[in-house]
Amino acid sequence: MDYSEYLKGGVQKSSEGSSDTSPISVVMELRAGAGGNEATIFARDLKEMYQKYAERRGWKTRIIDELTLEIVGSDAYDALRYETGVHRVQRVPLTEKSGRIHTSTASIAVLPIRAKSTVDIRPADIQMEFSRSGGAGGQNVNKVETAVRLVHIPTGIDVKSSSERSQLANREKAMQILSAKLEQLHDEQEAKEHAAERKAQIGTGDRSEKIRTYNYLQDRVTDHRLQKSWHNLPKILAGDIDDIIEALRLASAA
Secondary structure, eight states: OOHHHHHHHHBBOOOOOOOGEEEEEEEEEEEEESHHHHHHHHHHHHHHHHHHHHHTTEEEEEEEETTEEEEETTHHHHHHHOOOOOEEEEOOOOOOOSSEEEEEEEEEEEEEEEESSSSSSOOOEEEEEEOOBBBBOBBBOOSSSOOOEEEEETTEEEEEEOOSSHHHHHHHHHHHHHHHHHHHHOOOOHHTTTGGGOSOSSSSSOOSSSEEEEEEETTEEEEEETEEEEHHHHHHHHTTTTTHHHHHHHHOOO
């Protein structure tokens, strides 16, 4: 869907460069793509990979909602910003008896969370819903409705937060994520408009862009933007992605 007209009139980005608008954390939103159950398993594998990478870096992590992960660290966004896009896996699922290789995908959106939003959101554009925060086994962690779901009416973007203990805290977290999503939407639109002018481009930051393949049979991870591969897949999925992150940062700087 084209939100260009809305973005021109409805989302105003701040041009301030103060510390208030510097990312204080990053939210990684993962979604299963093509591949059915195997795609969901792959999305969970990626979430665990980033959790382990964050632990290696000494960053704190929190689960915002099932496949949404928040990583708190002053340089977390700079390290992870180029993970946005479609990640593809090629492997034989555990449930596959004939040994046939399956290809599945998961998409990732990397959202910078700021102390001060860089976009202005009209209160009238937000629909808010409340529910109980569910725990393992379907049990309710809270007897009051602390989970918050926000729907941004003009774009249809919806955000849910259930990780905080109070409704107010979940509302604030959901608003931070919604602001980050609208900022990303604005940046994606600008990137598409000016793509021809960009000499060196590490992707457009669009979650629909295929960026990486994890090939189990060849024990290899290939980043298609860099046209470069790394081996030892078990080690990479255990959070050892420093070489990949650094290669992307160097390519961006170049």
